[in-house]
Amino acid sequence: MAEEPGVVNPAVRVxxxxxxxxxxTVLDGIDxxxxxxEFIALLGHSGxxxxxxxxxxxxxxxxxxxxGELRVPDRRAVVFQDARLxxxxxxxxxxxxxxxxxxxxxxxxxxxxxxxxSAHARAWPGRLSGGEQxxxxxxxxxxxxxxxxxxxEPFGALDALTxxxxxxxxRTLHARHRPxxxxxxxxxxxxxxxxxxxxxxxxxxxxxxxxxxMPSPRDPATPAFADHRTAFLTALGISPQDRxxxxxxxxx
Amino acid sequence: MPPTAPDNALAERAHQRRTARRYPGRRRPTSxxxxxxxxxxxxxxxxxxxxxxxxxxxxxxxxxxASATGTLSPRTLAPPWTVPGTFWHLWTRExxxxxxxxxxxxxxxxxxxxxxxxxxxxxxxGLSRVGDALxxxxxxxxxxxxxYVLVPVAISALGIGDTMKTTMxxxxxxxxxxxxxxxxxxxxxxxxxxxxxxxxxxxxxxxxAVVLPGALPGFFLGLRLATTSSWLALVIIEQINATRGLGxxxxxxxSYGQDDVVIVLVVLYTLLGLISDFxxxxxxxxxxxxQRSLGS
Numbered sequence: 259m260a261e262e263p264g265v266v267n268p269a270v271r272v273x274x275x276x277x278x279x280x281x282x283t284v285l286d287g288i289d290x291x292x293x294x295x296e297f298i299a300l301l302g303h304s305g306x307x308x309x310x311x312x313x314x315x316x317x318x319x320x321x322x323x324x325x326g327e328l329r330v331p332d333r334r335a336v337v338f339q340d341a342r343l344x345x346x347x348x349x350x351x352x353x354x355x356x357x358x359x360x361x362x363x364x365x366x367x368x369x370x371x372x373x374x375x376s377a378h379a380r381a382w383p384g385r386l387s388g389g390e391q392x393x394x395x396x397x398x399x400x401x402x403x404x405x406x407x408x409x410x411e412p413f414g415a416l417d418a419l420t421x422x423x424x425x426x427x428x429r430t431l432h433a434r435h436r437p438x439x440x441x442x443x444x445x446x447x448x449x450x451x452x453x454x455x456x457x458x459x460x461x462x463x464x465x466x467x468x469x470x471x472m473p474s475p476r477d478p479a480t481p482a483f484a485d486h487r488t489a490f491l492t493a494l495g496i497s498p499q500d501r502x503x504x505x506x507x508x509x510x
Numbered sequence: 511m512p513p514t515a516p517d518n519a520l521a522e523r524a525h526q527r528r529t530a531r532r533y534p535g536r537r538r539p540t541s542x543x544x545x546x547x548x549x550x551x552x553x554x555x556x557x558x559x560x561x562x563x564x565x566x567x568x569x570x571x572x573x574x575x576a577s578a579t580g581t582l583s584p585r586t587l588a589p590p591w592t593v594p595g596t597f598w599h600l601w602t603r604e605x606x607x608x609x610x611x612x613x614x615x616x617x618x619x620x621x622x623x624x625x626x627x628x629x630x631x632x633x634x635x636g637l638s639r640v641g642d643a644l645x646x647x648x649x650x651x652x653x654x655x656x657x658y659v660l661v662p663v664a665i666s667a668l669g670i671g672d673t674m675k676t677t678m679x680x681x682x683x684x685x686x687x688x689x690x691x692x693x694x695x696x697x698x699x700x701x702x703x704x705x706x707x708x709x710x711x712x713x714x715x716x717x718x719a720v721v722l723p724g725a726l727p728g729f730f731l732g733l734r735l736a737t738t739s740s741w742l743a744l745v746i747i748e749q750i751n752a753t754r755g756l757g758x759x760x761x762x763x764x765s766y767g768q769d770d771v772v773i774v775l776v777v778l779y780t781l782l783g784l785i786s787d788f789x790x791x792x793x794x795x796x797x798x799x800x801q802r803s804l805g806s
Contacts, residue, residue, distance in 0.1 A: 318707055336708040342701055346723040346800045355719060356711040382800045402709075 268329075269294045269406055269438040270315065275326035277310050277319070277462075284310045285324065286462035294405070295436035299449035301490055302459035308442045309410060311459065315440065316408050330406055335399035335437075337409040341391035343383035343398075350379040353398045362401075369397035372434075373427060389420035393427065400435060409441040413448065425452060429474060446494070450486045451476050458493050466493045584769070592770040593777060600774060604759070610778065612755040613744060617782075620676045621740045624683025625733060632688045636695030636725070637717060649688055657682050658746070670751040682743035686735035694728020695721060727801070730794045737786050741779065 270292035277285040284307045292298055302308045313319040314328065316336050343352045354366040370376045373393040375386075383391055392412065399407055412428075413421045429452060432439060443449050449456045450470060458466035468489060472482055491501060558564070570590060576582035577589035600606040631649065634641035661678060668674035698721055706716045748757025756775055763771035795802075 316708055318704055334708075336705075338701070338705070340701070342705045344702065344705075344720065344723070346726070346798075347719070356706075356709050356715050384800065398709075 267294070268292055269296070269331055270440070271327070271329040272315075273327040275311070275314060275324070275328055277307075277314060277322050277324035279310075279322060284322075284462055285314065288326070288462075288464060290457075290464070292406070292438045292440065295432075295438055297432055297439045297452060297454045298441070299453035299456045300440060300442045300459060301444065301446060301449050301456060301494070303494065304444070306459045307462040308459050312408050312410050312440060312442050315406070331404075331438075333403055333405045335402050335404035335407050337392075337395050337399050337407065337412045339411040339414045341383070341388075341395040343391055343394055345382065345384050347383075348379070349375065349381050349383060349386070349394050352383060352394060353401055355398065357401070365401055366397075369401040370394070372400070372431065373397045387420075388416055389424060392416060392424060396427070396431065400431060400437075403435070404437045407437040407439045409439065411442055411444070414443070414445075421448075426475075428452060433474075446487055446490045447478060449490070450483060451478065456486070456490065458490060460493075466490065588770040588773050590773075593774055596770040596774045597777075600759070600771065606759075609755050609759055613748060613757070614782075616672065616675060616748070616755065617679065617740050617744045620679030620743075621683055621737065623676065624680035624740070625687050625736055627680060628684035628687025628732065628736065629691060629729065631684070632691035632695065632729075636692045637721070646692070649685070652681075653685060653689070657743070661747075661750075665750070675747045675750070678747050679740055679743040682739045683736040686739060687729070687732040690732030690735070691725055691729045694725035697728075698724050727798060730790075730798065734787065734790050734794075737790060738783065741783050741786070745779065 268291045270290065272288055272290040275285055275288040275290075276283065286307075288311060300308045300311065310319070310322070314322075314324075315330050316334060317330075318336075343349070344355070347355065350363070350366050350370065353369055354362040357366075359365070367376060367379060370379050373396050375390060375393050375397065378386060378390065378394075383394065386394065392415075395412075413424050416424060425448065428439075439453075441449075441453065453470060455467065455469050457464050466489070468486060470476075470486060472480075476483060478484075478487075573582070573587070574590050577584070577587070577591075582589075597606070631645050635645035635649075636642070657678075660681065664674045664678050664681075668677055702720050702724065703716075706720050711719070745757065745760075748755045749761050750757075752758035752761055756778060759771065760775050762768075763775065
């Protein structure tokens with residue numbers, strides 16, 4: 259990372275984070291500050307360490323060793339690539355899973371309203387489409403009022419059209435609830451479209467860090483968008499010839 | 511290019527010519543829904559009506575025919591039409607109802623005890639490492655002991671009364687419940703474990719909301735196997751020092767060569783097995799109604 263952004267009272271503060279699997283270094287001295295409400299997308303090839311960084315922040319990495327400073331808020335929520343709804347619980351019960359508050363039901367209904375699933379509250383998850391399941395997973399994350407939302411390729415398993423709808427939904431939810439979001443993706447356009455800041459992870463280090471600074475909703479056809487896209491694709495080692503296969507400007 | 515009407519008509523005529531060649535002399539239906547000529551349908555087709563009963567009825571028919579023509583001597587196997595008459599005789603003269611009730615009581619009591627024991631042991635050893643260390647080893651050893659060789663051991667330890675009989679049937683019942691429930695508890699999907707951790711669930715909530723419902727299909731599998739075992743064990747155990755029950759009647763019929771009574775008893779055991787399986791399936795469908803939303 260080039261310089262200290264100097265965030266006051268950040269949501270996430272990471273300094274010199276190192277993670278090893280056995281003897282293999284997966285994260286190699288990561289420094290990262292996330293402001294409250296900041297939306298960061300994390301790009302990188304498979305094996306670059308993006309998922310490891312995400313898992314370190316979720317606290318789900320039991321079998322790793324390493325060192326470094328890691329400060330994350332207590333109120334965290336995770337959205338996985340698969341919606342991971344319990345098939346034996348109805349959608350509403352999945353959303354409020356583990357919540358003890360007396361008004362959990364009402365809040366569950368409210369969260370389902372927000373993601374447009376209120377009609378499916380009593381459905382079994384197996385009856386929902388992939389996009390609907392992921393909406394339910396978003397509701398399950400949001401109902402916990404997270405200060406930090408961690409999303410591991412949340413739209414990676416969805417078809418292109420559903421993905422566009424989910425992008426709009428995530429933007430809306432982020433604007434309304436303002437959690438800090440760290441979203442792992444390997445889709446450059448998705449990253450530039452949604453995030454305030456996009457990071458590139460390469461062999462366990464952050465090698466590119468760009469603030470997008472365009473008003474939302476963003477138009478992939480603008481030169482500024484193309485500029486960001488080119489920068490990240492080049493850093494990912496995708497040559498201009500490779501890109502010509504795919505001139506439409508949409509998903510790969 | 512979208513297909514035009516003449517194209518379709520041409521294709522239709524070509525299809526008719528081909529089918530006529532393939533099925534000479536057979537009339538083609540005059541109208542058929544417009545569709546592309548399809549290849550062989552290789553996937554499973556819907557079951558024929560009453561598919562479950564056809565084979566059984568056919569076998570019964572063969573049996574009846576062989577008995578009627580004398581191919582099957584009544585001394586080898588009593589003819590099937592003796593069953594209603596013999597049944598009526600047993601019911602009105604020999605107090606068949608009490609015998610059935612006695613057998614049912616023994617079987618159900620032992621089944622309940624065995625299922626409860628299997629379930630409790632599976633939970634203890636599936637959910638705690640201490641329980642696993644204490645319980646799983648002995649049960650695996652028990653599994654490799656053929657059930658029948660324990661009969662003399664049980665008789666010398668518990669006598670030949672109902673205590674021994676209940677114990678022996680329960681011993682046959684608890685194993686499938688334990689093995690299948692334990693395996694299901696151990697097989698809990700790592701993704702759900704991760705989810706539970708990320709949601710910060712307490713251990714108890716995790717067990718109640720994730721582990722137990724996830725293991726329920728395994729438990730039901732064990733329960734169905736256990737019920738089958740309980741009837742098998744009942745047949746064997748009942749004949750020891752029997753004074754009442756279906757096993758007693760079976761002993762008597764064997765001693766006096768009443769082949770028709772033996773057949774009636776076999777039919778009764780079959781009905782008990784079929785009815786219990788039917789009830790369990792209904793219970794399972796209710797308890798696991800969420801599963802139907804996955805497959806189809």
